[in-house]
Amino acid sequence: MESTYRIKGATGDWEVVIGLEVHAQVTSNAKLFSGAATAFGAEPNSQVSLVDAAMPGMLPVPNRECIRQAVRTGLAIDAQINKWSRFDRKNYFYADLPQGYQISQLYHPLVGEGAIEIEDGDAVKTIGVERIHVEQDAGKLMHDQHPTRSYVDLNRSGVALMEIVSRPDMRSPAEAGAYLTKLRSILRYVGSCDGNMDQGSMRADVNVSVRKPGDELGTRTETKNVNSVRFVMAAIDHEAKRQVAVLEDGGAIQQETRLFNPDTGTTRSMRSKEDAHDYRYFPDPDLLPLELDDAFIEECRASLPELPDAKRKRYEALGISAYAANVLTAEVESARWFDALLDTGAAPVAAANWVTSELFGALNRLGTSIVDSPVEPGQAAELLALVADGTLSGSLAKQVFEAMLETGDAPGKIVEERGLKQTSDTGAIEAVIADVLTKNPKQLEQYRGGKETLFGFFVGQTMKAMAGKANPQVVNDLLKKALAS
Amino acid sequence: MSVDTATVKRVAKLARIAIRDEEASRLAPELGNILGWIEQLGEVDTSSVQPMTAVIPNRLRLRDDVVTDGNIRAQVLANAPQAEHGFFTVPKVIE
Structure with a gap:
């Protein structure tokens, strides 16, 4: 299926190229590397262990169920499962990240190439999935509780996420919407993520670039943390049009991180994160490589619905x-x-x-x-x-x-x-029909004079007189007979 | 490999380490020496050697999906420079 979606520019038509990185919260009782609970809506900082708070000397121990759910998700999209994977540290500083790094998987993800089929009308298109890796979520910041301070709740810190990275195979907001909807459906069938986008269980980073059809890929921007299908489509629409306007004005697209504003449907640059892309990844020395055996993977496969x-x-x-x-x-x-x-x-x-x-x-x-x-x-x-x-x-x-x-x-x-039973009692129905015909001589005359559309009128009167309980087929047959006689 | 002072300052900034200009000038050749030594190790052909992750045969242990921790807010917040209503508070960071 070749998408015909185009942005109309002053210099001609532009094609949109879209890739999605979806962060899906893994359904589990405990966090990825600690025994603290994951339930939504708890008292602030009540579901935080010393591991999640990044106290010195704490060691992460992976939760088997989180690994299992990521493997099951991979199998559900026919992906390659890597029996040997490894955790890496992604280093950056932010108030919601007590460790100063996120434990993620850059070099050796748990799940490799897979694919998801989407439908657009009768057409079917396959969207490639490049990889799925598991990583820790960050805490939550609240900015509206105090005039000069931000509040930090670490309940979400360390909760397991799957990052599901698509190939840049989508060509329209509708395809991106269909992909996200389908992915959410698969995750919910598998049971690896509850898909509650309004609670932040699924969020998408949206990569968008534009090009003249047939040209090389253009420079992309990444719009972070978009949390509904509708917003993903709106963010793509806005971002693609913005890029076309910049390029047609003779400008160049900066590879940058942007934020989507749901209230205005627009995106804007996150200038403060200029250095953010230098994450200085390295293998986490606290964790040995993750090695899975065939029995583990087969159990995952057998448990798929x-x-x-x-x-x-x-x-x-x-x-x-x-x-x-x-x-x-x-x-x-x-x-x-x-x-x-x-x-x-x-x-x-x-x-x-x-x-x-x-x-x-x-x-x-x-x-x-x-x-x-x-x-x-x-x-x-x-x-x-x-x-x-x-x-x-x-x-x-x-x-x-x-x-x-x-x-x-x-x-x-x-x-x-x-007493709602339908009656097929012909005697009772015949009696009612006779009564209806007697009470409506004018309609009867018109019907017999050739106005056959009045048949429905007689059916209606008969059904009404029988409080809807007459078998319609029997009413039809008997009425035809009565009207013909 | 030579490390210039601009690189030293950038790495320091990424690691949130405050350094003065004279420190950067002093650190540049020191870090250069360390990297030079690492490069020397790179001369050994290790293309057929698996990276060693532990000195004894050891496998990553996995944990059962059971809640065994948490509900220790007072301990978690004990070292916070500032906390209110059960939250850490930090200077406003709004994008």
Whole structure:
């Protein structure tokens, strides 16, 4: 798939080249190198060990689970797993980094080349992943608590991150958005990161350059810490246009670090970090190389769940539309719920249509998510079965579903208690039809005079008189007969 | 390899070490000598030798994912030049 996205400049069209470095917080109980907790929202500095506070003499010991989750993530994107990797120190000074260096992996990352497929309409494009390495997160600074001081909370200091570095394979804000969305979905399926971007569990550094189509790569800028899909797309859009304007004015792009301002949708230079790129990396003498055996890697592989692409293909093979399959697999919780529904033996296509329209519609209306759905998959299966065997019409099923949402009761109980059963009793329906025809002589005359569109009117009147409980197919058949006689 | 005073000052700045001009002038040849010695080691062909990470056979130990530490805020903040409401405080650093 060749992207046709172009920035229109005064001198012609420009192509945008994008690479993303995504920092994903690894889901774990304890930190990467210490036994302090990682939970979000704790009292300041309550989840800090002497290792995280960088007290002299403290030694880091890696958390096996963090390594395992990074390996599982690598396997999920078909990446090479490096059985021998090593930790390096990245040296810089900042108030949120007590060690004066971040333990990271520059020279020998844990995970090598992989790939992620993204879709744009019907087209599929493969985005290369160069590497995934594990590293420590920094602490958090708060600037709005005091007129002249910044507050430092080290709870996040030392929490494990995966840095997932893409190839510069994206060519439009939409492709970058699709990549980030897909990556988030994979991480959440794997369970290696919760993907909560609003809590900072996933943040992206956005590398952007522009060039005339076919030219060599231009100089790139890096916009740091962008924390939503929408902001990543906005940052690319702004940064690409800014670069085109600079170049067309006869200027040159400085390779630099920039900041995105979500309020204005613009980026600006971080001038204070001029020296920041001289990190003087060297192997961390506190840590031996990380060596993994085959058994460890095989356990990681065996523990992987069905991933979104495979699940989508399986759903489509069941006859579910590509659209519905996409909607159902985008979030792991939806997919789990739907799988539970399928496990009850529900007909896949009817179930998919019901979940994507009725259930998602209701959850949306109630402002809740599938995790807190008031209706369980088992109850939904019962409802669908009642529709399938003709007990409930479509409109009755909607009424029963509403009652399920309100009461949490099983559909069978609601049908019984409220008498919502659909009737196919031809005698009762015929009697109502006769009554409807008697009460509407004018419409009857018009219909028989050739205005056949009035058929729907009679159906409506009959259904109304029967409080929606008549089997629509039976009503249709009997009405046709009555009107013809 | 020769080290000039500008390099000495830059490395010092990166390491947040304050040095005066005369110190930089004195350190430049000293650091140059050390680097020269390291370069001499580089003359040995080590292309077929694996880097040694420990003198005894030793593997990196991994830890279980269990919370065993934390809730020691008073200790963590004990040496802080300034702390308020459970936070370290530092001169405002805002980008």
